[in-house]
Amino acid sequence: MEDTGEQAAPPRKRADARRNEQALLEAAAAVFVRSGVQAPVREIAAEAGVGMGTIYRHFPQRADLVIAVYRHQVEACAAAGPALLESAPTPHAALGRWVRLFVEFLVTKHGLAGAMRDDDAGFAALHGYFLDRLVPVCASLLDAAAAAGEIETDVSALNLMHGIGNLCIGADKDPGYDAGRLVDLLVAGLRRSAVG
Amino acid sequence: MEDTGEQAAPPRKRADARRNEQALLEAAAAVFVRSGVQAPVREIAAEAGVGMGTIYRHFPQRADLVIAVYRHQVEACAAAGPALLESAPTPHAALGRWVRLFVEFLVTKHGLAGAMRDDDAGFAALHGYFLDRLVPVCASLLDAAAAAGEIETDVSALNLMHGIGNLCIGADKDPGYDAGRLVDLLVAGLRRSAVG
């Protein structure tokens, strides 16, 4: 070992390469929501307006792309929490909007297990990362709404997220099942006034 | 509706058809253990010595075959419990042999989730069937060994099966990981004398 503490300098990427990687991440997220995570790689390439070679340069295997989108969405979801708390009219409204982002994200999460069929340990690690990152964000939204007196206080963030996750199971299979609507109802049900 | 109570007579199958179905079930089980559940349909057909058409006549989709093998193995595993209790020298030996069957079976079970990616409800139903059928069998083996004073009594059947299931996670991925050996150790550890 000859480098001590000094990371091997990552040679800065070309501008178009960085742009394409970002475009792919966004295109994949959109396609996953529209067609499910098992959507063909070609469809994602088309959505992003790039060729097959480009996709495989950035993500050597299909699963790498799924994982990258997953991480990207976890980060976006985590960052959206505080932002919504500032921009939304009330903490409860912020919670509602955040949960909607979370539901979109779950499409990718539910497909992740399939994409990582051969790597249970890796999946568990990613799931842990997801919990570490998102539960505190959800909790802060919940706390803010509680502090404003808007909602009941007997539901934990982990509990709520678990419930939402379960409501979304099978949402991609049955087109008559509107998970988003049910999740909205669940969040609405948290309101103090809803109890009467 | 014109039949009341009378099931539409299932027209008896031809002898070779029944034979092939059975051969397919056994071949698939063998191939799943050897190459994993994601083994190509062609490999199973070859193992059974039949053509592709035959396999798809009996099991219209790949997943149907996986499910059929799964049910078949649950039944075989359930039936093996009492049989082993009679034939093995001691209840603890019977337990050890039964657990070995159970581990082989888990290969199929772990692949089932992948095969049924689009049917969470169906998977849950099958998992329930698996618990209903196998937990009592494992419990009776455990009880017999406990009654003979061979083992500790503070581990439930569900607990033990859960632990074994977890030990087998990822066993197909890492060739250096010998799940079977670890499971043997776990069962050996149940022995009363093992505690000292």
Added chain:
DNA sequence: TCAACATACGGAGCGCTGTTCCGCTTGTCA
């Protein structure tokens, strides 16, 4: 016992997938 016929079989072939490969394009920097 022996046609005659429905049933079941085998395997080439289809359409789709993930992935590779390579000639061409483009951003970067002296």
Added chain:
DNA sequence: TGACAAGCGGAACAGCGCTCCGTATGTTGA
């Protein structure tokens, strides 16, 4: 601005699940 590494597009490849249809065989009534 020119030279060249870095990056791109998409045709081509291998392997998959599944279908189709000509052929073979178990079954059944005479």
